[in-house]
Amino acid sequence: MLIMTLLISVLPTMTASAAGTITVTNLYTVDFAAAPPNNAYNDALVDRFTQSPITVNVTINGITKDQINSVYYQVINENTGQITTNTTNKPVVNPNNSSEIYFQGVNLTEGKNIITVKYGQTGGIVSNPAYAYYTPVSNIAGLKFNDDSFVDGGMYPTHGPYTGINITGSANNASDIEATLGGTVYQRSAFASGLFTFVTNTGRSTDIEFNPGDNKVTFAARNQSNFFTTERSFTYDNGKAFAYNTQAKLLGTASYSKLVDNPIFETTTPSVKDIDFQTDIKIHGTVSNYVYVDIYSTAGNNYRYYLLGNSQLNKPKLSDNTTFAPDLTVANPHPYSMSEPYRIYNFKGQLPVNVDKSTQELYFVFTDVNGATSTSRYIYSYVDKDQPYVSKVNILRTVPGGGGSYESTLSEGGSTQITNFPADLKIYTNTQADQVKVEINGALYNSGSVTNGIYPVASSLTQLSLSGITDGPVVMRITPLKGGNTYAAGVKQYNLVITSAPYVILNKIYNAMVVNSASKLTCDLAGSTAPCISGRIINISSPADYDSIVYKVNGIEVKPLSTYLPKDKNGEFVIQDFTDPSKPAGSNQIFGKDGKYTLTIELKVAGRLVTTTTMEIFVLSDNVPSVDSLQPFEADPLNPEFIKDKALPDTYVTKATQVKIIGKVINSVVAAPGSVAGAVLYLRKAPMTIPGDGRIALTPAGQAVFDTGTYFSMTEFGQYVFELIATNTTSGTTANKLLTITREPAPYTFFHPSSKQIIKNNKGVDQANINQNYFMIELEAAQADSVLFGKEAAIYDKVTKHFFYEAKNLKTGANEIKFTVNRGTSKMNGSIVLFNTNVTMVGAQIKAPLTNSMKIFDNDIQLTFPKDTKLMRYDRNNSTQYVSADRQILFGIASNDDGRVDRTEGVDAVENKNGMIALAELTGRFRPASKRYWIDAGIIKPDANSTDSTLQEAYMGSGYLPNLINGGTARPPFNQRDYKDVVVPSKIGSMTLKYDSNIVHDAWRYLTVYQYTPFEDPNGSGIYLPKWKNIGGKVDPSKNTITVPVDSFGYYQVMYMDNSFNDVTNHPWGRNDLDILYSKGYMDGKTDGLFMPNDAITRGEFVSMLVDIFNIPLRNSDIEENSVFQNQTGTFLDVQKGYSLPGSNNGRLFDYQHIEAAARAGIVRGNANGLFLPNNSLTRQDAAVMIARAGDMKMTSDEAKALASLKKIFTDADIEHMELYAVPAIEAVYKAKFIEGIENALLTGQKKATYRFDARETFTRAQAAAVAVRVLKQQGIIPK
Structure with missing residues (x-):
């Protein structure tokens, strides 16, 4: 019924007429609507997979490109009934065929998976079901010994260090991995995301300890259903002298066996009592101080050879009292690629065996000049095949709950650790044995139904389970029996180290593990959600003891899934509920933010705490906020105002009176005004009272790169400390950075020209390059009484506390301006060179008094006025006309974009860009044909005679720039002036302007002059409105000039009419x-x-x-x-x-x-x-x-x-x-x-x-x- 229900749920919806089709192309599908037999399901044709996720290829028809994002897939596990609908894994379109799409990363679950691809929220178009079997088979790949590929038969490590070695690799679909050497099972040091690490030869009992010379290690990856094993036979180079490639055979027989395989040499009566052996001996160039090697067997006889001089000290006797002269040769070149020089000896010899023992040992003991030794030891068995003997004992490793398994042979020569109980042993004998006797520390060991320590052998095999043995080293002796009689020569004896204390093996996590998200803590359990932690409890068998286990994260108790309790799953558990019951929903997630999380698992036996496992996990998001930079902005990096302290970080010294702070945060953005969620800048210390909480606005909000927008004023001398605090909404962490700026007093400081404009000329004098014949010098001289330019005193502004002086009539080239700063009786001389470049381009400025004939900007402007023409205030009804012969006219070349003459940007900007709208040409039929000129004689207020300074300005003043930022009411913008205050010529003159020389002679008819100034309302209302007015002009094509009358000033520009009316263009004559x-x-x-x-x-x-x-x-x-x-x-x-x-x-x-x-x-x-x-x-x-x-x-x-x-x-x-x-x-x-x-x-x-x-x-x-x-x-x- 379940299968039928699932099939019905995935069948395509029946419609009157299909709007499109979806077809899965790379998996087995069934069209149930087809005619028999094409509608029959065939299980043999279903694709089988052992790796997940997979890619699903799909062809579509009748679905447009903009609808493809609405195509999604559904996976149903037929075995469990679990349904997974995925609408977030978007399809990818084949760039060469828009009718082909594919889904990457489609996750399968174990068993049969039914996959359907759908379009639309209600699945309006559905593919036929596709089928895929998935069996999560583990494998082990990419084994590396340190950084070298770990292959069979190699010698490792290829270079030092020779201890503390890392063996790494990957094990897909595995929940854990272990290694066995000589029957001892070793757990990995780290295992996460399918990647594992073993640490070896550290001297710790929990780490693998390889023997110098030949080794055979087995790696076993397991999941819920099986083991996957791979074996490596290799030579371990401990950096000292050792023997490897060691082989032996019974004397006189044909072939050798590798001793690393623990071979069994069977003999008959009369028995062969000697062996032939051969080995390679390796000596590093760095350890050539080894003098001799002793080679001996269990029988006790030995060879001694000098390694440096190749001289034999003695020859051992064989079993028949004969002697044998061995071969010792130096093998060059060596067969392995090594980064250090060494020598190899190939040694062949014969030695007797101990006929009274089954287990035989062959030793190679190297002695250096200091008497220190290094030993290589090999084990083999010598038996009489006609008598009973124990051939080997294996420990059986099985998947918890049954399933796959593998065996590992116990070591006869060393000791074997057994930490997992009950431990299943398989004892193998020859065909002569019918029983074995098992003793632990001399006492008979009973298991299962056996009560006398004697276990029956069937098909050369018997099996028992070890448990209940006291912790510590024990000796296990296994004696073969035949017909009730023991046979001592067939005995095997093993040194075991018993550790039966309970402990925990955790899957996919390790101590000090770092993840960038708690979602990376995962389990292999189907349907589990992250974060998830799983593991296995070892050496606990009582259900009550399982129930007493306490699991905590940061001291908060958590519980395993009720469907995956260790007492029900052979010790395995899964935890995925990490909520803090003491906190409200929404803020009760234990892994809710970045930080250190301590997992503790307390194991108890009979109510007594025996083991506490502690594991630290660090969740450190990739988006942890940090302050990448926080520093003062340098307008001119070549002439920095802020000098960085070489000893103290983020500390600067300056003489500047203002600062703009710039910076960048990572994984955070500038907080919105009024909010502290993000990056916020505070003033923490200053030589004056800090207003409010000291917060300083940053811009732009919502961005990572920021500045303070405007300049922060440092009006007082002293230390200013700024702090930037950055947060974000996901990590829960905070980053901060301090910036310290100390303002020091200076004898004087130029504000205009600014530090960005001042350079040192070739004479080492301060110089500012300008493009005007006048310049307003602004400087600060703290505590100065006055500043004199020659005999003229600079004007002191009480608001800014700065001195102002206008240098006039500057010639082209260098003009040295000298001044004296007076403080009491102290005088300090200073100077600056104003270099007038006099280039006719935007920004050029000239001030000049009105004369009968004026030629400005290389004759681009020519003005003529009648004799005795003066400058005066426009309003003739005022009692004072303010007629002046000394007032000056300002000529400037302005920007076509916004009308600014001075286009300096940033904190030093003089003009704003408000003219961009006011100066727009509204007809759309004219374009510029010349530079835009600003001609201005300034304004005079009607009450200018109320003070000496304003009266002086009225008669001796000048025009000013059109869009001054700080002009105030005294110098309003060009389009906000009162027309009565505007200064005009007392008589009408004429002005000739040059226009674009590329305009052809015959195009004169399209040229005119635009003037922008306050013009009287033509309806006679008396209102004056600033605007552009087409004032015509007389064109001289031969000189590329146009002349107009002048009765007022303002903006002037030659314009070209390039867009006539259609009904004019089409007029016949x-x-x-x-x-x-x-x-x-x-x-x-x-x-x-x-x-x-x-x-x-x-x-x-x-x-x-x-x-x-x-x-x-x-x-x-x-x-x-x-x-x-x-x-x-x-x-x-x-x-x-x-x-x-x-x-x-x-x-x-x-x-x-x-x-x-x-x-x-x-x-x-x-x-x-x-x-x-x-x-x-x-x-x-x-x-x-x-x-x-x-x-x-x-x-x-x-x-x-x-x-x-x-x-x-x-x-x-x-x-x-x-x-x-x-x-x-x-x-x-x-x-x-x-x-x-x-x-x-x-x-x-x-x-x-x-x-x-x-x-x-x-x-x-x-x-x-x-x-x-x-x-x-x-x-x-x-x-x-």
Whole structure:
């Protein structure tokens, strides 16, 4: 029923029409929906695996690439019914075929596994079930002896050290691993994640002790069901002299046997009583002080040979009293690759045996010049095959609970430790023995049903169980019997070391084990969850004693699984509930954070504590927080301000008054403001009061690399100690680091130029390279009374406690500025070289007084002003005008990005980037064609005469940079100035700017000048708004210059119109004229996207265009400064001050200012009702009148005469078609070729063309543009 239920659960869902398919391709599958016999399951075809996890290959159809992450798999164990659904192990797409995916790391459980792959939360698409058998077979691989591969027949170690050796390897699917040597079982020193380590030849009884020379060791890996063993026969090199490759045979027989295999030599009567033997003797070059070797057997006779001189001291006698001369040769080259020189002797000889004993010994004893010895010892058996004898005794090792097993032979020559009880022994005899007698320390030993110490032998084998033997060394003697008679020569005797005290073997963990997560503590039990600890209790048999075992982690008692108690599982246990019952849920996990965890297991017998096993485990996450760095930021590493103390870590000395701290944390991030979860910086010590808890803000939050954002002020001299504390949410640990900075006083310290700008020149003098002809020097001189630059005293600022002095008129090249610091009667001289590079590029600055002719930045800017032009405050209504001939203008080359002239970044930044938005070109139709220039004479407050210092600044001051960070109200940003305070020239001048020399001659029509300054609202509201304004300009293509009038300062830049209107570009004949007038600001589009060149031009637009073309001032400051003018509303009733005029497109086409200026200049007059009608279409005759008046053209006063003259030109020159007032103007503009006639259609037979004027007809915007261009050419504003 279970199998049927499982099969039904994994069958694909039936749907009306399948949306896609999923097929497992690398495992056996069954399509139960197929027709017989293809729907039959065949167990013989199921894939078998011995290693887990596996990879599952899948093909998909009808599932898109973005749906692949929703494909998952389910594994059902048919034996246990356990179901595992995995949606987190995402499939990997085959890069060469998007229809193929595969799942890596699919875990199987022991037995038959049914695997289905599904798509969708409800498994809308399901594969046919795939099957896989899994048997967790252990293996042992990668054995290494120290760092060398551990192979059969080798000699190890290949180099020193020769003790404290590590044997390492891997054992997949194993829960534990052990090694046996001479019947003694040794436990591994460490075993985790399938990797194990044995430590040998340390002198400790718990570690393997190899014999010098030949050895045979067995490694056995076990899991819940079987053992896997592998054997290594090798030569152990103890760094001294030893014998190896030792073999023997009965005298006269054919073949040798290796003595490391404990061979049995059988003889018959008359018996052979001697053996032939051969061996290799190895002597290191470092131990060549060995003088001789004694070779002897159990019979007592011996050879003695000098190893250095090769001379024989004596020849032993054989059993028949004959002597034998052995062979001793030096073998070169040696057969092993060794890193140290040595010599090998090959020795062959014969020795007698002790016929009264079964166990025989062969000794090689090496003696050095000091009498110290080193021994190699081998065991073999000599028996009469016709008499009973014991051939060997094996200890049987089995998996707890039954299953696999292996045997290990007890050592006859040494001692065998037995620590696991009951211990099963298997006694092997020859066919002559029918019983064996077993004695322990001379007393008969009974096991099972045996009561007289005598055990029956069947098929040369008997078996018994050792238990209840007192701890310590014992002698076990086994005597063979035949027909009730003992046979002494067949006896085997073994030295055993009994240790029956209870102890614990822990799986996969070892003392001082370090893991980066408690999830790495795992068990092999199917379905177990991490953390999990398992092990085996040895030498406890009573259920009550099992129940009394106490398991603790950090003193908190934990319990094994009720389904895996040691009393029910032959001593094995599993613990995976590590909760602290004294703590609330959510914070009660014992392994909840990083740290040391001490596992203790207390074993009791009859209620008495006999053994406590302690194991320390360190959980140290990979993400343990640490402070990687914490240090002061150096703006110029080549000229450091913070000098590191060579003796004290993280300690600096400085003369700086501020510091920005930078750093980096690992496995932590900067804590959010107000939170302490993460990295937090505190000021712990300072020479002034620390505010609050001393926390200093770090930025950016949530990042590992940080700084303090702004500079921390160290206003006082003394020691400042900062502490960074870093935590994270997973490890539960804290890291901290201290940073100590001591600020020392200095005679003086420059703040501007900053230390990052100052270098030592080739004369060893402080020098700052600048690109301006002036420089504001700022320095600190603690406790100074004054600082004099020549005879001029620097200004002292009480807030910053700094001295300020502006060095002016700096020539190109080096300018040495000398000063004196006065403290009482003490005077200290100082100097700095300001090197003016004078390079025309962004950042260049020049200050100069206003003169009639000025050439700036290699003639890129040329200014001319009328004689006696001065600088003055814009507002002429103030009682004091502050007219100055000494004030200076600042010229700077500004950034196209944000308008800054000084682009210094960081703590030394002078300007901010607020201009990035304010200075944006909003039309999207112009791009820069020159550098952006900042021209400024500064501002003057109306009350500047209230103090001597502000009055001095008003008359002797200068312009300043546009976006000062610390300008305050005295020097506000360029776009926040009060227009009344702005300093302007007292007379209108002209400015010529160079533009890009790569612009071709014919592209002059697209060039114009933009100015950014406060401009009066064109509707006459009296409001001044800072903005870009297209002010046109006269282009000289031969010199690549453009000239504009100047009545104020601000930003100036030559611009190029590179994106015209589509309906202008497509105009059949007016494109050039329209582009000229738009690019130079005389005309504008009627909407943002359309120019509408064929629409009739309005009266307001045309007159506004003429005002700009003839450069008629929009206002006359000389007559408009009184309150009477301020209260006037306008000349025309329909053009009133302060209102946006209908049809003007928000002032883009016409406005109050332009129409009022035209009325004031006499260009236009209203009708009888006092109306101008600006939005009415313009007639051709009114256009003629406006042009003639604006251009102050010569017109006759005799209207009749003018009309008569026009009749000769136009067919419609009469009062019926023309207003009489317009006739003189029409005559004037026609003669000037501004407005031409319109050709009449030829009549039948007519050959000469005639023309009409159409005075009452309207102008299109394109026609008006053509007229305007003719006027501009006549005025010389654009090239002809």
